[in-house]
Amino acid sequence: MLEIKDLNVYYGVIHALKGLSLTVNDGELVSLIGSNGAGKTSTLHAISGLLPVASGSILLDGKDLLKTAPNKILSLGLAHVPEGRHVFARLTVEENLLMGAYIERNQKKIQENLEKIYSYFPRLKERYRQLAGTLSGGEQQMLATGRALMTNPSIVLMDEPSMGLSPLLVKEIFSIIGTLHENGITILLVEQNAKMALAVADRAYVLETGTITMSGIASALASDDRVRKAYLGQ
Amino acid sequence: MSTFFQTLIVGLRLGSIYALIALGYTMVYGIIRLINFAHGDFIMVGGYTVIFTIPLVLRLGAPAWVSVLAAVVVCALVGMSTELIAYRPVRKKGTNMTALITAIAMSLFLENLAQAIPVIGPNPKVSTQIFRAGGIRFGTVTMEYTTIFTLIISAVIMLVLYTFTQKTRLGRAMRCVSEDKAAATLMGINVNHTILLTFGIGSALAAVAALMYLAQYPKVYTTMGGLLGLKAFVSAVLGGIGIIPGAMLGGIVIGLVESFTTSYISSSMADTFVFLILIIVLVIKPAGILGKNVGEKV
Numbered sequence: 001m002l003e004i005k006d007l008n009v010y011y012g013v014i015h016a017l018k019g020l021s022l023t024v025n026d027g028e029l030v031s032l033i034g035s036n037g038a039g040k041t042s043t044l045h046a047i048s049g050l051l052p053v054a055s056g057s058i059l060l061d062g063k064d065l066l067k068t069a070p071n072k073i074l075s076l077g078l079a080h081v082p083e084g085r086h087v088f089a090r091l092t093v094e095e096n097l098l099m100g101a102y103i104e105r106n107q108k109k110i111q112e113n114l115e116k117i118y119s120y121f122p123r124l125k126e127r128y129r130q131l132a133g134t135l136s137g138g139e140q141q142m143l144a145t146g147r148a149l150m151t152n153p154s155i156v157l158m159d160e161p162s163m164g165l166s167p168l169l170v171k172e173i174f175s176i177i178g179t180l181h182e183n184g185i186t187i188l189l190v191e192q193n194a195k196m197a198l199a200v201a202d203r204a205y206v207l208e209t210g211t212i213t214m215s216g217i218a219s220a221l222a223s224d225d226r227v228r229k230a231y232l233g234q
Numbered sequence: 235m236s237t238f239f240q241t242l243i244v245g246l247r248l249g250s251i252y253a254l255i256a257l258g259y260t261m262v263y264g265i266i267r268l269i270n271f272a273h274g275d276f277i278m279v280g281g282y283t284v285i286f287t288i289p290l291v292l293r294l295g296a297p298a299w300v301s302v303l304a305a306v307v308v309c310a311l312v313g314m315s316t317e318l319i320a321y322r323p324v325r326k327k328g329t330n331m332t333a334l335i336t337a338i339a340m341s342l343f344l345e346n347l348a349q350a351i352p353v354i355g356p357n358p359k360v361s362t363q364i365f366r367a368g369g370i371r372f373g374t375v376t377m378e379y380t381t382i383f384t385l386i387i388s389a390v391i392m393l394v395l396y397t398f399t400q401k402t403r404l405g406r407a408m409r410c411v412s413e414d415k416a417a418a419t420l421m422g423i424n425v426n427h428t429i430l431l432t433f434g435i436g437s438a439l440a441a442v443a444a445l446m447y448l449a450q451y452p453k454v455y456t457t458m459g460g461l462l463g464l465k466a467f468v469s470a471v472l473g474g475i476g477i478i479p480g481a482m483l484g485g486i487v488i489g490l491v492e493s494f495t496t497s498y499i500s501s502s503m504a505d506t507f508v509f510l511i512l513i514i515v516l517v518i519k520p521a522g523i524l525g526k527n528v529g530e531k532v
């Protein structure tokens with residue numbers, strides 16, 4: 001379980017997150033929606049230790065992430081698929097996946113996970129020797145997602161997985177997210193595409209200028225008038 | 235014809251020394267985008283370590299070149315300390331420009347510190363014979379043992395280094411850190427440790443280069459890293475800075491240019507031609523011979 005309480009983050013002089021609190025229970029798919037600049041990515045960066053936190057607490061299964069070195073967070077079971085994929089362009093597809101398992105020393109486990117990822121994303125298997133930089137946006141998203149799953153994390157943070165993808169690919173990516181969720185993986189999903197994010201999630205939070213303004217069951221939020229007006233364009 | 239082959243061999247030997255030094259520049263640049271001006275002075279540190287440990291090594295009954303092991307350790311330590319004490323704190327607080335100026339400062343610091351140490355002092359020191367004298371004759375061409383050893387050792391080192399970066403877990407981690415530090419952190423890679431490792435390897439290569447340089451030109455002085463480092467840096471840029479095979483290729487090209495100019499034109503023109511070639515290549519291909527012309531990602 002991921003518990004964030006009263007989180008404050010500054011970007012220089014800008015107060016990016018103002019007392020943000022949210023919870024993700026085991027097995028849940030929680031969406032964090034909001035417009036550009038609301039602080040969605042900052043939230044995920046704060047969780048992963050990529051952004052310094054001014055005050056507040058972030059607990060993963062009771063362990064204090066703020067006291068954990070950023071490169072040790074993955075070994076606590078939290079993986080992060082960053083915004084813009086951030087695949088290693090000059091490494092091959094397979095090398096990227098192996099990097100996802102950098103902290104795993106057991107070769108047999110690595111091979112098992114590699115096979116599992118290839119079964120989730122057959123397209124990656126077809127292109128395993130190709131440089132990641134030459135993949136299409138959708139394939140890079142699959143690679144970044146697969147890479148994050150290489151250590152069997154207990155929770156995955158996903159940042160804008162639909163960004164820059166064609167509508168058809170957005171559907172495909174969301175169907176993959178749904179499958180991962182059905183397989184019991186806990187997911188915190190950040191999305192500008194509120195419609196898809198609410199459709200796939202169990203619960204959701206609405207973030208506006210660094211503060212949670214609404215939260216609840218995703219389907220209920222999707223039919224809320226304010227959400228429909230502000231985020232669903234209805 | 236024998237002049238041609240002799241010149242070719244000299245060029246390859248010189249080039250492989252430049253290549254080993256260029257690798258240090260290129261690896262550090264690749265990982266933190268810093269031109270480590272102090273790298274040339276690591277050669278000096280290696281050179282003095284070799285000179286001072288040779289008597290010890292000989293007393294133990296080992297061949298003189300074994301002293302390179304001490305130089306590798308000392309250079310790696312000096313390189314890693316430079317990163318820890320000087321570069322890392324500046325990188326955290328300052329800009330790329332501050333880091334660059336710190337690198338120039340480190341270079342001057344090492345040179346002056348060496349001069350201030352009584353056993354080193356300002357006067358050059360002469361090394362004893364490092365590899366066995368003489369050579370093997372192939373018709374009219376003589377291959378000195380020094381040349382043979384230099385070529386073999388550098389080829390092996392470059393092969394090992396290339397395999398390390400391409401095929402091992404740590405080598406892959408180095409490539410990841412050089413490409414994307416945030417994403418590397420998310421993979422569980424300790425970015426600072428990886429940078430430190432890069433400095434260690436790069437400086438150790440400078441130690442090996444120092445031994446080979448001494449085998450040919452047996453003189454050590456505190457500013458010896460200046461021009462030597464500069465030419466190696468030129469090699470790295472020529473091949474495409476940040477690219478490991480580029481440093482190897484650039485080093486060999488610069489070595490050949492230097493030796494052919496010396497043989498066929500004039501020894502006093504050798505350095506002129508080295509820098510002329512650099513300018514020509516950079517005008518035609520700004521990213522270097524193996525570099526790809528891609529804009530820096532913002």
